[in-house]
Amino acid sequence: MTANRDTPTRAAAPNDVQQRRVAVSRSAAATLEGVNAQHIQVKDYSFFYGPTQVLFDLTMDFPERHVTALIGPSGCGKSTLLRNINRMNDLIDGISHQGDIQIDGSSIYDPYLEVISLRKRIGMVFQKSNPFPKSIYENIVYSLRVAGRNKKSELDETVETSLKAAALWDEVKDRLQESAFSLSGGQMQRLCIARAIANRPEILLMDEPCSALDPIATGKIEDLIHDLKKEYTIIIVTHNMQQAARVSDKTAFLYMGQLIEYDETEKIFMKPSEAQTEAYVSGRFG
Amino acid sequence: MEGTEGWVDISVNGTPSKPLPERFVVAPATLWFDRFMNHFIKVGGLSIIVAVSLIFFFILLQILPLFRGARVQEYGSLPVPPGDYVLMGTDEWSELPFLLDTAGSLHFVDTVEPDGPHDRGHFVRAPAFLEEVEAAVVRYNEYQARLAYGTVDGRFAIVDVKYRPTFPDRGGREVLVNLEETPLLSIGREGVALDMIAYGDSGARKLAAAVQQVDGRYELHVVSLAQRRTLLGPGELRVDQAYDLTDYLDGEPAHVVIPSDADALLIAMQDGRVRYLHYDGRVFTERQVFQPFADLANSRIASMDFLLGDVSIVMTSVSGENRMYSIYRDPDKDMRIWGHTKTFASMDHAAAFYSAGMRNKSFLIGSGRFASLRYATTKQIRWEDELPFDIRLALLGPRYDRLLFLDAEDTLHFYDLRDPHPQAGWKTYFAKIQYEGQAEASYAWQSTGGRDDFERKLSLVPLIIGTLKGTFYAMFFALPIALMAALYTSQFLKPEIKRFVKPTMEIMASLPSVVLGFLAALWLAPIVSNAVPSVILAVVGVTVSAYTFGYVWGHLPPHIRLRLKPGYEFIVFVPVMCLAAYACWTLGPVMERTFFLVTDPSTGLQVADFRLWFPTVTGLGFEQRNAFVVGFVMGFAVIPIIFTISEDALSNVPDAFRSGSLALGASRWQTAVNIVLPTASAGIFSAIMIGLGRAVGETMIVVMATGNTPVTELNPFTGMRTLSANIAVELPEAPYLGTLYRTLFLGAFVLFLMTFIVNTVAEILRQHLREKYRAVE
Ligand SMILES: Nc1ncnc2c1ncn2[C@@H]1O[C@H](COP(=O)(O)OP(=O)(O)OP(=O)(O)O)[C@@H](O)[C@H]1O
Ligand SMILES: [Mg+2]
Numbered sequence A: 001m002t003a004n005r006d007t008p009t010r011a012a013a014p015n016d017v018q019q020r021r022v023a024v025s026r027s028a029a030a031t032l033e034g035v036n037a038q039h040i041q042v043k044d045y046s047f048f049y050g051p052t053q054v055l056f057d058l059t060m061d062f063p064e065r066h067v068t069a070l071i072g073p074s075g076c077g078k079s080t081l082l083r084n085i086n087r088m089n090d091l092i093d094g095i096s097h098q099g100d101i102q103i104d105g106s107s108i109y110d111p112y113l114e115v116i117s118l119r120k121r122i123g124m125v126f127q128k129s130n131p132f133p134k135s136i137y138e139n140i141v142y143s144l145r146v147a148g149r150n151k152k153s154e155l156d157e158t159v160e161t162s163l164k165a166a167a168l169w170d171e172v173k174d175r176l177q178e179s180a181f182s183l184s185g186g187q188m189q190r191l192c193i194a195r196a197i198a199n200r201p202e203i204l205l206m207d208e209p210c211s212a213l214d215p216i217a218t219g220k221i222e223d224l225i226h227d228l229k230k231e232y233t234i235i236i237v238t239h240n241m242q243q244a245a246r247v248s249d250k251t252a253f254l255y256m257g258q259l260i261e262y263d264e265t266e267k268i269f270m271k272p273s274e275a276q277t278e279a280y281v282s283g284r285f286g
Numbered sequence B: 001m002e003g004t005e006g007w008v009d010i011s012v013n014g015t016p017s018k019p020l021p022e023r024f025v026v027a028p029a030t031l032w033f034d035r036f037m038n039h040f041i042k043v044g045g046l047s048i049i050v051a052v053s054l055i056f057f058f059i060l061l062q063i064l065p066l067f068r069g070a071r072v073q074e075y076g077s078l079p080v081p082p083g084d085y086v087l088m089g090t091d092e093w094s095e096l097p098f099l100l101d102t103a104g105s106l107h108f109v110d111t112v113e114p115d116g117p118h119d120r121g122h123f124v125r126a127p128a129f130l131e132e133v134e135a136a137v138v139r140y141n142e143y144q145a146r147l148a149y150g151t152v153d154g155r156f157a158i159v160d161v162k163y164r165p166t167f168p169d170r171g172g173r174e175v176l177v178n179l180e181e182t183p184l185l186s187i188g189r190e191g192v193a194l195d196m197i198a199y200g201d202s203g204a205r206k207l208a209a210a211v212q213q214v215d216g217r218y219e220l221h222v223v224s225l226a227q228r229r230t231l232l233g234p235g236e237l238r239v240d241q242a243y244d245l246t247d248y249l250d251g252e253p254a255h256v257v258i259p260s261d262a263d264a265l266l267i268a269m270q271d272g273r274v275r276y277l278h279y280d281g282r283v284f285t286e287r288q289v290f291q292p293f294a295d296l297a298n299s300r301i302a303s304m305d306f307l308l309g310d311v312s313i314v315m316t317s318v319s320g321e322n323r324m325y326s327i328y329r330d331p332d333k334d335m336r337i338w339g340h341t342k343t344f345a346s347m348d349h350a351a352a353f354y355s356a357g358m359r360n361k362s363f364l365i366g367s368g369r370f371a372s373l374r375y376a377t378t379k380q381i382r383w384e385d386e387l388p389f390d391i392r393l394a395l396l397g398p399r400y401d402r403l404l405f406l407d408a409e410d411t412l413h414f415y416d417l418r419d420p421h422p423q424a425g426w427k428t429y430f431a432k433i434q435y436e437g438q439a440e441a442s443y444a445w446q447s448t449g450g451r452d453d454f455e456r457k458l459s460l461v462p463l464i465i466g467t468l469k470g471t472f473y474a475m476f477f478a479l480p481i482a483l484m485a486a487l488y489t490s491q492f493l494k495p496e497i498k499r500f501v502k503p504t505m506e507i508m509a510s511l512p513s514v515v516l517g518f519l520a521a522l523w524l525a526p527i528v529s530n531a532v533p534s535v536i537l538a539v540v541g542v543t544v545s546a547y548t549f550g551y552v553w554g555h556l557p558p559h560i561r562l563r564l565k566p567g568y569e570f571i572v573f574v575p576v577m578c579l580a581a582y583a584c585w586t587l588g589p590v591m592e593r594t595f596f597l598v599t600d601p602s603t604g605l606q607v608a609d610f611r612l613w614f615p616t617v618t619g620l621g622f623e624q625r626n627a628f629v630v631g632f633v634m635g636f637a638v639i640p641i642i643f644t645i646s647e648d649a650l651s652n653v654p655d656a657f658r659s660g661s662l663a664l665g666a667s668r669w670q671t672a673v674n675i676v677l678p679t680a681s682a683g684i685f686s687a688i689m690i691g692l693g694r695a696v697g698e699t700m701i702v703v704m705a706t707g708n709t710p711v712t713e714l715n716p717f718t719g720m721r722t723l724s725a726n727i728a729v730e731l732p733e734a735p736y737l738g739t740l741y742r743t744l745f746l747g748a749f750v751l752f753l754m755t756f757i758v759n760t761v762a763e764i765l766r767q768h769l770r771e772k773y774r775a776v777e
Helices: A008-034 A078-085 A115-121 A136-146 A152-165 A185-197 A215-228 A241-247 A265-270 A275-281 B028-067 B426-430 B461-491 B495-509 B513-530 B532-554 B570-595 B610-618 B627-651 B655-663 B668-679 B681-697 B700-705 B723-733 B739-772
Strands: A038-049 A052-063 A067-071 A095-103 A122-125 A203-207 A233-237 A250-255 A258-264 B071-079 B085-089 B098-101 B106-109 B122-125 B135-141 B146-151 B155-166 B174-181 B194-201 B206-214 B217-230 B233-244 B253-257 B264-269 B274-279 B284-290 B301-306 B312-317 B322-330 B335-344 B353-356 B362-367 B370-375 B380-386 B391-396 B402-407 B411-418 B597-599 B606-608
Touching: A038 A078, A038 A233, A052 A078, A052 A095, A052 A233, A052 A250, A052 A258, A067 A078, A067 A241, A078 A095, A078 A203, A078 A233, A115 A122, A122 A185, A122 B655, A136 A152, A136 A185, A136 B668, A152 A185, A152 A215, A185 A203, A185 A215, A185 B655, A215 A233, A215 A241, A241 A265, A250 A265, A250 A275, A258 A265, A258 A275, A265 A275, B028 B739, B071 B380, B085 B135, B085 B391, B085 B402, B122 B174, B135 B194, B146 B194, B155 B194, B155 B206, B194 B253, B206 B253, B217 B253, B253 B301, B264 B301, B274 B335, B284 B335, B301 B353, B312 B362, B353 B391, B362 B391, B370 B391, B370 B402, B461 B495, B461 B627, B461 B668, B461 B681, B461 B723, B461 B739, B495 B627, B513 B532, B513 B627, B513 B700, B532 B570, B532 B610, B570 B597, B570 B606, B597 B610, B627 B681, B627 B700, B655 B668, B668 B681, B681 B739, B700 B723, B723 B739
Parallel strands: A067 A233, A067 A250, A122 A203, A203 A233
Antiparallel strands: A038 A052, A038 A095, A250 A258, B071 B411, B085 B098, B098 B106, B106 B122, B135 B146, B146 B155, B155 B174, B194 B206, B206 B217, B217 B233, B253 B264, B264 B274, B274 B284, B301 B312, B312 B322, B322 B335, B353 B362, B362 B370, B370 B380, B391 B402, B402 B411, B597 B606
């Protein structure tokens, strides 16, 4: 709406997207052939914080070993949806829901289901990085320790593989016993990612993993998401359109708690069917 | 400052800058208020620091005199008529001392008005019987101001020096004196001069002993005196029984003494052996022979005198060793015997003079020019000095305020003695001391006794132990309950319920401790003491049932368990706990009947009573008002504090940590223990320390719910006396600025130090924890 909108960076965006997209769709095609299962299914899902409805009748599927991006303006309910998939919202008072979310065909609200084992299947990277006040090493092995796995060799190996996967190994391999708080913001973010994948979950929920990261760190994390996709079903929330375009196979656009459009990323960014989507991805509102 | 109103002219280096637009100008009121509050807060903070330091200095000021030695200063001297003086005595105020010459006459010296109008500067009195017969030996008992005269013809008489203060019209005080003498009574061989005399008088029983030399052989004769009471007052004093104890003399006796209780006779031989003969009113039996200086080359006893109370004898050897023997009940022989209790600093020579204090356990001893003032209980030298004259006679003033010396040139020297706290010292407060009548050294507190000659016991150790004991048992109950409750409330309980649990606990914190103490003493203590097995069973049973419940609950199939929303488990849990408590309570008596059986010594029957069983099995005491009850009730005073603060600390742990942990598949318990607890550890630590501070200083509950016995054991079934309770209990009895008064302040200071050290260490640890678990912002 102001001259700001037409700054050179913004203008350059579509090109960038296109370049990246080519690479994305190639790799996506390869994996899509083998696996086509709908890993997470959201069915007529509505969610309330007390009397306030935040999510309205969402129905969407997240395919296995794909990256799905959730985009939408601030406060539209992206985090809320994400946090419901591993039932982290249970901690909040006075919540209620309608409809269902299923993972591999079974409801996450099944009374026979142990929430703890549900959460073990799902790794989560929070919007605000939250390393524990422990050493780097202990942060990574936490999920193993709470599962009662304390074998030194296994822990050491997990630390190394997780940190390597999160592209942090080289930076911290000599200071694993130092406090996690001694890391920089971007390193902490990657530590949280390493921590989330340490127990090798099936699903990875990432809530703005690159907020407050510089372009280099962002690039590393995006590369990481690329690699992780081979094993994990990833849902990523982002405000960065280029990032959504770069890393995701599918993109869902939420607006005020409603699913406006959900499709292949390429389609959302190139030919969105909804006017609102187009307006949002082209930066005209939000 | 010209220009429009409200504009501020900011100038840098004198060059006036552009005036500031009004919207950037800070209102003067805001600035003024800001500055004012800055200073106000500074002043407030400083005055608190000043107030605390002032309290500290006040306490310090109160206790410092305790550690000061005696100050002794000459304040006058008087020439006395030359004479062969052998002993010295004085009135209570040391105003009218007398010198006794070899003939037995008393030369009084008026020190107040040496040249006064009453012609009293010096005057001589002598007992009437001296006109009839010459005195051979005189012995003086300072405490009773009583002279025992032995005559050259084998008789003796007792003369009381009766000082009487009068308050004449011209003001001031005048001490008058007269002598009250008994008739001459015979002892031992008639017509033979007495070499030594000793006399003891307890009122009901009177004993006199005399040593005579008959044909070069020493004989010891003792008589008991009787005085029939008549309607017209005390009747005539006469000899009741006479004993010839010569058989006990195997050589030349050196000293013979009789304590004022007149129940014993101590004979020291020239070779240094002391025979202790006990007198039961009819016969003398030898109980003990001991040799105080057996280890020395010359074991002869040069001097041997009683200390105040006549249960200790201070002796010196010829070489100047100074030792004390006291009488105490020997646990093995089950008999009162004498034992070596103290060794004082040695002197260069045997004592030539000795004078025991009449207010405390001090004594003045020395020889030649050397005089030393010592305190028996602590073995401490209060003062000693080489005086500028040869001391012939010395006397410690009855009020412990004067030292009197008669030098070789017939001058009486008066010294002012300022030593308000002779007993005080590190040893008194913190070291084991063998008090009179005790078989071994101990830490003891007993500040008052029934008699004037009572030896005060002022060890702070039992009080410190009592404080630690009370604190320990209070924390023993409070810590687990408060911390677990805080963890449960903050991490597991639903917020709706938490909303009224917390204020309830806070109300508990405001319960006056007097009420808690009252409940503990009058209601809880009897119940607990009647049902100790039930209580112990309940403590164990409830804990075990809680863990069992948790285990079983965790292993229930989810569809049963999840019927209750997480956070509402207490609906099942509380009844289970109540049931367990009830079961334990009813099972208690059963347990008592099975395990806690003792044989009643009087009937020979087996009785089930823990109160009797515990002392017989462990040898420790059992009291109704005990540390267990106090700990329990004090726990209730401490729980709300620890609970509230640690609950706050736990609730303040950022939710991000909890979510992070839960998202990684940790259970609520794992999250609470692994993440929340360590992160809140600094706050919890503070909570514990504040609780500890409360428990250490808690007074009312301890005063009311214990017997306030200063014990040094950690047995949960006896009481204790804490430093704070001690102050509360004793302060009303403590004379202003007296030793006890200052000792109570010392107790307060120790209490202050204890909390100070604990808090400082805690603060350092807390800072460390806070640094370690600091959350990034
Ligand atoms: N704990 C809560 N209690 C009540 N309302 C909440 C709570 N958390 C979020 N909301 C509300 O739910 C709505 C959606 O919030 P959510 O955090 O999901 O937004 P978001 O899409 O993640 O936004 P952002 O991009 O700013 O992170 C917002 O209106 C928010 O105010
Ligand atoms: Mg969000």
